[in-house]
Amino acid sequence: GKRDEELILPINSSLSVTLHQDQLKTTTTATISKDFTEDRIWLNGQEEDVGQPRLQACLREIRRLARKRRSTGDGDSLPLSLSYKVHIASENNFPTAAGLASSAAGYACLAYTLARVYGVEDDLSEVARRGSGSACRSLYGGFVEWQMGEQADGKDSVARQVAPESHWPQLRILVLVVSAEKKQMGSTVGMQTSVETSSLLKFRAESVVPSRLREMISCIQARDFPGFAELTMKDSNQFHATCLDTFPPISYLSDVSRRIVQLVHRFNACHAQTKVAYTFDAGPNAVIFTLEDTMAEFVAAVRHSFPPETNGDKFLKGLQVTPVLLSDTLKAALAMEPSPGGVQYIIATQVGPGPQILDDPHAHLLGPDGLPKPAAL
Numbered sequence: 001g002k003r004d005e006e007l008i009l010p011i012n013s014s015l016s017v018t019l020h021q022d023q024l025k026t027t028t029t030a031t032i033s034k035d036f037t038e039d040r041i042w043l044n045g046q047e048e049d050v051g052q053p054r055l056q057a058c059l060r061e062i063r064r065l066a067r068k069r070r071s072t073g074d075g076d077s078l079p080l081s082l083s084y085k086v087h088i089a090s091e092n093n094f095p096t097a098a099g100l101a102s103s104a105a106g107y108a109c110l111a112y113t114l115a116r117v118y119g120v121e122d123d124l125s126e127v128a129r130r131g132s133g134s135a136c137r138s139l140y141g142g143f144v145e146w147q148m149g150e151q152a153d154g155k156d157s158v159a160r161q162v163a164p165e166s167h168w169p170q171l172r173i174l175v176l177v178v179s180a181e182k183k184q185m186g187s188t189v190g191m192q193t194s195v196e197t198s199s200l201l202k203f204r205a206e207s208v209v210p211s212r213l214r215e216m217i218s219c220i221q222a223r224d225f226p227g228f229a230e231l232t233m234k235d236s237n238q239f240h241a242t243c244l245d246t247f248p249p250i251s252y253l254s255d256v257s258r259r260i261v262q263l264v265h266r267f268n269a270c271h272a273q274t275k276v277a278y279t280f281d282a283g284p285n286a287v288i289f290t291l292e293d294t295m296a297e298f299v300a301a302v303r304h305s306f307p308p309e310t311n312g313d314k315f316l317k318g319l320q321v322t323p324v325l326l327s328d329t330l331k332a333a334l335a336m337e338p339s340p341g342g343v344q345y346i347i348a349t350q351v352g353p354g355p356q357i358l359d360d361p362h363a364h365l366l367g368p369d370g371l372p373k374p375a376a377l
Helices: 053-070 102-118 125-131 133-139 187-197 197-221 225-243 256-269 292-305 329-334
Strands: 002-004 014-017 026-033 040-043 046-048 085-092 143-146 159-163 169-175 276-280 286-291 317-318 345-350
Touching: 002 187, 014 133, 014 197, 026 102, 026 125, 040 329, 053 102, 053 329, 085 102, 102 125, 102 133, 125 133, 125 225, 133 143, 133 159, 143 169, 143 197, 169 292, 187 225, 197 225, 225 276, 225 286, 256 286, 256 292, 256 329, 329 345
Parallel strands: 040 085, 317 345
Antiparallel strands: 014 143, 026 085, 040 046, 143 159, 169 286, 169 345, 276 286
8 A cells, every 4th residue: 555646655665576587577668769759658569648647757757867867067958868759668478457566567667768768877766666666676686675765755765675586596486377357456546445444454554564574584584485485475365354354345366366375275284384375466366486396296286276278288388397296195185176277377487687688679679760560569
């Protein structure tokens, strides 16, 4: 939830893991020209409304920083290029607006790209945050904290890296895509309603999150998977409890989401230790944390519980996972009636770096004329 909707300032600090661009990524190309008559943006090949308030806030902030950097005290005029219009094209290789942090990735990528175009070298937390609060965390790789800050102007509401992507090489992430559909209740509207109506959210922000965040950072630094996993699940469950405590209530989880929760707990109980964790954002899709040596067995458990209906060969994307057979003991412990097609596909990935510059012109989304290349349409 937010304490300031315009500046996008949160009611509590938070922590995220940046996923690897080799598997999940937003690609953004931006160019400015004296020949452009207006700012324009294309998302996943479709032209979108460039007047969208959060996008405008990002553009205003980056141009303000560019003017501030270029202005000198000796009366020199600002470079003409600061008045040029910009064309932006952006693509996600994963479902958009489905609770998989597409806005965080998108606005982090946008802020970083615009900073390159306009020659801005400042901390980009504020620029990215104006688009999507969580985007300020995605400007860094590894494990990242968004410090809520205390100042009314939000200058101290910034992201900082807790640990680099190389810190925990054994950690793996499985994205279980239950639905690629756009969610019915957007995160922003949902959060506003929760802040206005949920007393549990207020209690959580003031009494639970601060100590839990400190504990989580300790678990990450110590690479304590059971501690990290338990906190991750408890925090996800409490987030969804605040959604139900909102009035009218919000429910992002589906029946399949709840079956995944059950699957994780039964898998862990069978092993008599916490080997897998789930977390759900504002959507039905599960993000699973596990270690490299457990990944293949858990993928097999997902296949067993949610047999692919038609795309058996395309069910698993991303990192290679060697198929394994489930033991009869684990099958018995899962004790779940198979739900064919419940999980559409899995993306296997790991912790990744922050924004990367693509030098290969073939990867650029805009052509020399500043319009999307035909392949991007």
